């Protein structure tokens with residue numbers, strides 16, 4: 686019987702492998718998917734209350750992954766990089782990530798970190814940047830994303846968003862929550878993002 690963690694990695698991999706993007710295909714091909722399991726304690730967060738709505742919003746190709754995460758949310762090791770001192774308590778109550786693979790995640794990988802980000806409705810994730818290159822795929826639609834000097838634009842589920850090293854980016858949600866898949870590579874994989882707009886726009 687595969688464990689919940691094996692199923693998580695499998696559904697994560699299957700979804701990513703089906704995304705039609707050269708950038709994503711390259712990232713998928715460079716990951717050795719036969720990774721050691723890392724036992725981690727369950728660590729639920731307040732933002733997990735949004736998962737039922739996230740499953741409803743997820744398109745059919747994303748639903749198997751979203752449903753598995755929702756069903757087993759309390760068994761997974763969720764993280765937060767920020768504190769209330771960074772963006773306020775409302776942000777902390779509506780934010781969290783799950784590292785599926787990486788230097789801290791459920792599966793050991795020292796070259797790539799990848800996982801899922803949750804943001805509740807009505808949340809602004811202000812400008813930030815980091816050394817690692819990042820690929821984001823929103824798994825629910827209708828949220829607004831901004832990159833570099835550009836303005837906010839609505840991104841739909843399944844779109845591929847690329848943030849080069851140290852390029853600023855920000856997101857904001859409307860009435861609905863967001864779940865997004867992220868891939869970090871080419872930099873320190875557990876770095877806390879630098880907040881503010883000093884990065885390369």
Ligand SMILES: [Fe+2]
Nearest residue numbers: 815819848854
């Ligand atoms: Fe980022």
